[in-house]
Each structure stands twice: as C-alpha cells, then as structure tokens.
Amino acid sequence: MNRLERPSHGLIFEGNTLEPVSLEHNMVGFCSRCDQDLESLAYHCTESKWLISAKCRNDHLVLMCYDRQWNWQSDCDLEIYTEKASISSIAGEKLQAVFTQAEIRDMIACQQGLPYTRQNLYRARAKYDKFEKLFGIRIDV
Ligand SMILES: [Zn+2]
Structure with a gap:
C-alpha cells in the first residue's frame, strides 16, 4: 500500500519516501468507484514517473501514476497516514x-x-x- 503522510505530505512509494513537488488542489479526473470528481492532494515525482495523490468527495483515495510525458500508466492504492x-x-x-x-x-x-x-x-x-x-x-x- 502506498501511503501519503500528513501533515508532511511525504509519499511512501515502493519503499521510498518522496517529498511533495506541489500541494495544488486540482480536478484531476473521476473516481472509478463512485464517479465523483477527483481532487489532487499532492504531486510527487520519481525519475520515471509523476504521481498524483487524489481524493473524491466520498473519501475514496487513489494514486494516479503517469510517465514523465504525462501519459497515464495506472491507478494504484493509496492510504493516508496522519501522524x-x-x-x-x-x-x-x-x-x-x-x-x-x-x-x-x-x-x-x-x-x-x-x-x-x-x-x-x-x-x-x-x-x-x-x-x-x-x-x-x-x-x-
Ligand atoms: Zn469515490
């Protein structure tokens, strides 16, 4: 499970902790579970990927993975951990x-x-x- 930590917004992804690049709140798509708008919580990047943590109004969480050219790759699990x-x-x-x-x-x-x-x-x-x-x-x- 990938984990977004609060209040730091560090993302634990594949065993590494990534610092946020941006904390912008943007509409980034639709929730696959309930069709509500998805709003971004944080943006992170690795050498090969952009990662957007997002949440819908019903608190469904998703980690959207893109390549560095912003081609969508996959949606992954996400949980929020609040210290x-x-x-x-x-x-x-x-x-x-x-x-x-x-x-x-x-x-x-x-x-x-x-x-x-x-x-x-x-x-x-x-x-x-x-x-x-x-x-x-x-x-x-
Ligand atoms: Zn939803």
Missing part, C-alpha cells in the same frame, strides 16, 4: 481555534495523568476530525 500529535506539541492558537479553554485544560490534564472532567474530554474528542481537517494534525489523547 498523531501530543497536545503539548501543538501551538495554543491552533487549539483555541477549535477547542474551549476547559477542553484544552482537560486534554492536557488527561495526557499528563492528572484528574480531568470527563465531559470536557468527550466534547473535545468529538472535534478531533474537525481539527484534523483544519490543520492536518491528529490529536492523540
């Missing part, structure tokens, strides 16, 4: 854009093994997807 981050490594302004003070306090307390209010953590966890969408960071508490 999990500890609360203390995330800038406060980012946290405050999504979470309340009480939620942030209790996420930190939970991570440090201190007493916390369960409801605040539940409320915070319900927003992890939103946070990941905004900042490409998966919180791990």
Whole structure:
C-alpha cells in the first residue's frame, strides 16, 4: 500500500519516501468507484514517473501514476497516514481555534495523568476530525 503522510505530505512509494513537488488542489479526473470528481492532494515525482495523490468527495483515495510525458500508466492504492500529535506539541492558537479553554485544560490534564472532567474530554474528542481537517494534525489523547 502506498501511503501519503500528513501533515508532511511525504509519499511512501515502493519503499521510498518522496517529498511533495506541489500541494495544488486540482480536478484531476473521476473516481472509478463512485464517479465523483477527483481532487489532487499532492504531486510527487520519481525519475520515471509523476504521481498524483487524489481524493473524491466520498473519501475514496487513489494514486494516479503517469510517465514523465504525462501519459497515464495506472491507478494504484493509496492510504493516508496522519501522524498523531501530543497536545503539548501543538501551538495554543491552533487549539483555541477549535477547542474551549476547559477542553484544552482537560486534554492536557488527561495526557499528563492528572484528574480531568470527563465531559470536557468527550466534547473535545468529538472535534478531533474537525481539527484534523483544519490543520492536518491528529490529536492523540
Ligand atoms: Zn469515490
């Protein structure tokens, strides 16, 4: 399985990690599973190929392979791997854009093994997807 890592957008392809050439979001075709538009997430290249990571609206992922003259070669599997981050490594302004003070306090307390209010953590966890969408960071508490 080929893997696009977030937030770095490195692509693990045939055992190598490739740095992104571009992170442009373009319409790059149609999803073979649901016919929705495919939007590019990142562009990578090797000596002989261009590789476009793309996603449709239904979150189907595909890695489109082209030769260096942009002749289509094949569609390959792709998965996204989001690195999990500890609360203390995330800038406060980012946290405050999504979470309340009480939620942030209790996420930190939970991570440090201190007493916390369960409801605040539940409320915070319900927003992890939103946070990941905004900042490409998966919180791990
Ligand atoms: Zn699809």
